[in-house]
Amino acid sequence: MYSLKGKNIVQLNVNKEIHDVVIRPSDVLLNTLRDQLGLTGAKPGCENGDCGACTVLIDGWPVKSCLMLTVEALGKKITTVEGLKNVPIQKAFIEKFAFQCGYCTSGFLLVCHALATIHPYPPDIVIDEWLQSNICRCTSYEEIGNAVRAILSGEI
Amino acid sequence: MPKTGIGVTVIRKEACNKVTGDAKYTNDFISVGILTAKMVTSTCAHAAIKKIDIAQASSLPGVRAIITGDNCSVIYGPLLEDRPPLAHKKVRYYGEPIALVVADNEFIASQAVFLIKVEYEPLPVVNSPSEAIRQGAVILHENLGSYKTVVEDVYPKPGTNICDQKQIRKGDIQKGFFESDIIEEARFILPQSDHIAMETRTAQAKINADGTVFIRSASQAPHGIKKEISKVFGLEEGKVIVEVPFVGGGFGGKASIQLELLAYMASKAVGGREIKIINSRENDIVTSPCRMGLEAIIKLGASKDGKLKAIQMTYLVDTGAYSDTGPRLARAIAVDCTGPYNIDNVWCDVLCVYTNHPYVTAFRGFGHASYTFCIERMIDKLARRLQMDPAEFRKINSLLPNHTTPTQVKVTESNFGNLVACIDKLKTLINWEEGDRLEIGNDKIKAKGMACLWKTSNSPPDEVSGVFLTFNEDGSINLNCGCVEYGPAMKTTAAQILSEKLKMDINRIYVNMDVNTKYSPKHWKTVASMTTFMLGRAVLRAAEDVIRQLKSLAAVVLRCPPENLEVEDEKIYVKSDPAIFLNFKDLVHGYKYNNGNSVEGQILGRGSFIMSDINVLDKETGKGKAGPYWTVGAQAVEIEFDKKEYTYRFIKAATVMDAGNLLNPSMAESLVKGGMCMGLGLGSRECFNYGPEGEVLDTSLRSYKVMHFGETPQYLVEFVETPQLDSPYEARGIAEHGIIGIPAALGNALSVAVQAELDELPLVPETIWRIKTGGVL
Numbered sequence: 001m002y003s004l005k006g007k008n009i010v011q012l013n014v015n016k017e018i019h020d021v022v023i024r025p026s027d028v029l030l031n032t033l034r035d036q037l038g039l040t041g042a043k044p045g046c047e048n049g050d051c052g053a054c055t056v057l058i059d060g061w062p063v064k065s066c067l068m069l070t071v072e073a074l075g076k077k078i079t080t081v082e083g084l085k086n087v088p089i090q091k092a093f094i095e096k097f098a099f100q101c102g103y104c105t106s107g108f109l110l111v112c113h114a115l116a117t118i119h120p121y122p123p124d125i126v127i128d129e130w131l132q133s134n135i136c137r138c139t140s141y142e143e144i145g146n147a148v149r150a151i152l153s154g155e156i
Numbered sequence: 157m158p159k160t161g162i163g164v165t166v167i168r169k170e171a172c173n174k175v176t177g178d179a180k181y182t183n184d185f186i187s188v189g190i191l192t193a194k195m196v197t198s199t200c201a202h203a204a205i206k207k208i209d210i211a212q213a214s215s216l217p218g219v220r221a222i223i224t225g226d227n228c229s230v231i232y233g234p235l236l237e238d239r240p241p242l243a244h245k246k247v248r249y250y251g252e253p254i255a256l257v258v259a260d261n262e263f264i265a266s267q268a269v270f271l272i273k274v275e276y277e278p279l280p281v282v283n284s285p286s287e288a289i290r291q292g293a294v295i296l297h298e299n300l301g302s303y304k305t306v307v308e309d310v311y312p313k314p315g316t317n318i319c320d321q322k323q324i325r326k327g328d329i330q331k332g333f334f335e336s337d338i339i340e341e342a343r344f345i346l347p348q349s350d351h352i353a354m355e356t357r358t359a360q361a362k363i364n365a366d367g368t369v370f371i372r373s374a375s376q377a378p379h380g381i382k383k384e385i386s387k388v389f390g391l392e393e394g395k396v397i398v399e400v401p402f403v404g405g406g407f408g409g410k411a412s413i414q415l416e417l418l419a420y421m422a423s424k425a426v427g428g429r430e431i432k433i434i435n436s437r438e439n440d441i442v443t444s445p446c447r448m449g450l451e452a453i454i455k456l457g458a459s460k461d462g463k464l465k466a467i468q469m470t471y472l473v474d475t476g477a478y479s480d481t482g483p484r485l486a487r488a489i490a491v492d493c494t495g496p497y498n499i500d501n502v503w504c505d506v507l508c509v510y511t512n513h514p515y516v517t518a519f520r521g522f523g524h525a526s527y528t529f530c531i532e533r534m535i536d537k538l539a540r541r542l543q544m545d546p547a548e549f550r551k552i553n554s555l556l557p558n559h560t561t562p563t564q565v566k567v568t569e570s571n572f573g574n575l576v577a578c579i580d581k582l583k584t585l586i587n588w589e590e591g592d593r594l595e596i597g598n599d600k601i602k603a604k605g606m607a608c609l610w611k612t613s614n615s616p617p618d619e620v621s622g623v624f625l626t627f628n629e630d631g632s633i634n635l636n637c638g639c640v641e642y643g644p645a646m647k648t649t650a651a652q653i654l655s656e657k658l659k660m661d662i663n664r665i666y667v668n669m670d671v672n673t674k675y676s677p678k679h680w681k682t683v684a685s686m687t688t689f690m691l692g693r694a695v696l697r698a699a700e701d702v703i704r705q706l707k708s709l710a711a712v713v714l715r716c717p718p719e720n721l722e723v724e725d726e727k728i729y730v731k732s733d734p735a736i737f738l739n740f741k742d743l744v745h746g747y748k749y750n751n752g753n754s755v756e757g758q759i760l761g762r763g764s765f766i767m768s769d770i771n772v773l774d775k776e777t778g779k780g781k782a783g784p785y786w787t788v789g790a791q792a793v794e795i796e797f798d799k800k801e802y803t804y805r806f807i808k809a810a811t812v813m814d815a816g817n818l819l820n821p822s823m824a825e826s827l828v829k830g831g832m833c834m835g836l837g838l839g840s841r842e843c844f845n846y847g848p849e850g851e852v853l854d855t856s857l858r859s860y861k862v863m864h865f866g867e868t869p870q871y872l873v874e875f876v877e878t879p880q881l882d883s884p885y886e887a888r889g890i891a892e893h894g895i896i897g898i899p900a901a902l903g904n905a906l907s908v909a910v911q912a913e914l915d916e917l918p919l920v921p922e923t924i925w926r927i928k929t930g931g932v933l
């Protein structure tokens with residue numbers, strides 16, 4: 001646990017790099033990543049935990065960064081979409097037409113990537129459960145399902 | 157994957173940017189020192205503003221300016237000028253912007269918003285379109301008569317809440333009903349709903365020292381913003397520069413202009429400093445324009461042998477507190493009001509009415525998903541009364557070449573396509589012959605319903621598009637166009653068309669993803685599924701322009717007539733002997749002879765397109781042509797209904813669409829499915845619930861529910877291809893149409909399952925239960 005008051009310089013471990021950021025106790029991780037580190041892959045969609053566009057990985061687990069205080073992420077490994085370097089799910093999203101406008105894509109990519117890492121052989125119900133956290137307004141979801149199944153099956 | 161042309165699946169040009177976080181949307185342009193503007197919005201749906209107390213907020217350190225309606229006398233609107241950017245003296249909807257705070261950052265701006273106290277004197281509300289036209293209804297716009305109309309065909313009725321009326325009079329309605337053996341009548345209610353593009357609307361503004369205004373916005377209409385800002389604030393058009401980067405979904409909601417004006421006003425209030433204004437999800441839902449609501453009363457008659465004879469319709473479009481795009485939606489409904497059926501006697505009134513609801517704008521389908529629900533429910537009701545198969549009933553009444561539409565346009569195979577073929581294919585796809593209602597045990601019923609759709613565009617008759625082509629020295633091409641990339645891959649389609657025409661590798665064609673009105677040729681708005689048609693035509697012309705120039709230069713070098721030459725694979729060769737050729741790269745920046753002498757300069761291509769042959773509809777009869785062609789299709793939904801719980805789940809959703817000619821098959825399929833998914837949401841859950849005082853109750857994604865992963869059916873999508881002769885490579889627009897018939901097909905399936913007439917949307921279990929049981933426990 002950390003205790004902060006006023007503005008502080010703290011260190012964040014993002015995409016395997018250590019960065020200094022200035023935060024107030026009430027600062028939200030999504031805003032710190034975007035405004036201070038220029039990591040704009042995580043998007044605000046509702047800032048209320050309902051849409052998942054802001055999803056990042058915290059120690060490998062998907063977390064809605066609009067619901068996490070920056071201080072809560074201290075000492076943890078944060079992965080944003082910018083930290084995904086040619087992982088299979090990116091290719092799968094392209095080949096399976098799993099996005100259109102692309103706004104929800106970072107969030108979905110991270111959820112799918114984490115799912116494949118944490119549950120390599122998930123039953124359908126687990127896939128549904130994991131992917132229900134995010135909203136895509138452009139696709140029919142089928143394409144996203146196809147993409148995640150393509151990496152789980154090793155097709156991509 | 158093939159690298160050239162059309163009819164092949166092509167990966168979208170910006171794919172890589174979108175899977176790496178590299179694609180930048182308006183809000184991702186973060187600059188140091190940018191100020192934040194934030195709105196104070198109304199908590200009443202209808203009230204006089206007694207007082208706005210900004211004293212406390214103004215004294216907060218870091219607050220740079222506060223603007224209220226008193227500081228700005230502007231009143232604007234795309235069709236009828238009835239809307240102040242900030243409410244003046246009166247608020248007319250819940251969520252209406254009242255004041256604008258400009259502060260150093262979000263944190264301070266939010267505090268200031270909290271400290272601004274608004275005193276209201278509530279007024280009676282108009283809470284539905286039928287209330288709006290009732291005798292003695294409260295009038296929202298007492299000055300309606302003095303508002304300026306921007307286009308010639310809006311017809312406001314001063315002293316009422318009607319801001320426009322469109323009508324269709326075709327044939328003889330009395331005679332039609334007289335000839336009808338069976339007449340069905342019903343009333344429909346469809347509340348407003350919202351776009352919920354994942355990127356909320358947002359804008360940035362800066363006024364430079366030389367008076368140039370720079371706007372960056374999440375918009376479908378950069379050129380429209382430029383025009384509107386220059387008009388409203390009296391600026392020279394060339395001094396307004398609008399840039400639109402990637403847009404995170406539009407669905408029509410970003411075709412209207414709102415935050416851009418506020419952004420300009422905010423920047424002006426702080427001496428031109430750069431400011432940003434970002435909609436919270438809550439503001440995006442209520443403050444910015446939403447999707448129209450609709451009430452309808454329809455009477456439909458047919459002869460015993462199942463021929464439709466007459467239709468009488470009154471549609472009330474809930475345009476909310478301001479007109480914005482409402483009158484165009486009213487027109488779109490009037491134009492296609494019968495659905496794709498041949499009916500000789502048509503009487504239709506569409507009233508666009510003010511209510512104290514959020515105001516409305518375009519939404520995927522442009523009014524069609526709404527009225528189609530009503531028409532297709534009517535068709536099903538009548539088919540059942542006639543004891544005819546609903547599919548067969550639709551087939552025998554389908555519009556065919558030489559029939560005329562409600563606005564008396566002659567149908568041709570090219571402008572309409574083949575609906576009968578779509579229905580036939582759909583029947584196979586969904587296994588229609590199996591029957592539409594099966595009891596499958598455990599109180600479960602499996603049921604199917606279908607619906608047909610058609611849609612033409614309702615764009616201005618002089619809408620333009622344009623393309624510039626420049627070459628890189630290596631012979632590759634830069635394609636510059638003014639349409640916005642918000643999802644449907646229209647830029648990729650443009651590249652495909654160019655690649656096909658020049659027979660060159662699509663990977664050697666680079667397309668500008670952002671639009672800047674200073675450099676990009678005008679493309680009116682990226683809307684109405686018209687981009688392939690309009691931009692495509694401009695691309696073809698630009699391609700012809702460069703081919704002509706390349707051939708004439710190569711003809712000089714190769715000493716042959718230009719008509720002996722052919723273009724392919726970045727080469728110009730002699731038709732009779734392809735071994736004699738020149739490479740693009742040796743020509744596109746001028747040709748240099750061995751001794752250094754050079755001729756010609758850069759090859760610059762241009763292509764321009766203007767819509768032709770579209771006209772203003774006759775005020776009395778509606779006669780006239782609203783759009784260049786229709787896209788038609790047939791859709792079906794299969795559900796499993798639980799008789800005890802009134803719940804249901806989707807099993808299958810199917811679409812067969814006449815695409816003319818498929819340019820990018822996988823993309824087309826995916827666009828159609830996306831529309832279907834949204835249609836299932838509209839049919840099953842999406843709507844605004846209003847409180848008794850007209851306040852919108854569903855203002856966050858917690859209570860406004862959209863479709864989620866795992867709730868979706870199996871999607872079945874197929875196409876019919878009836879060439880549209882005047883379109884680039886005979887393709888029809890298909891980007892929005894997937895949504896149109898789905899709520900209707902769902903309504904029909906559920907009505908069959910429940911054995912009740914479900915004439916409202918959305919069909920949540922509670923609504924189904926209420927209609928089925930009369931609300932008696």
Ligand code: FES
Pocket residue numbers: 043044045046047048049050051052053054055064065066067
């Ligand atoms: S922005 Fe975080 S869940 Fe929507």
Ligand code: FES
Pocket residue numbers: 098099100101102103104105135136137138139354404405643
């Ligand atoms: S791709 Fe647009 S929201 Fe998912």
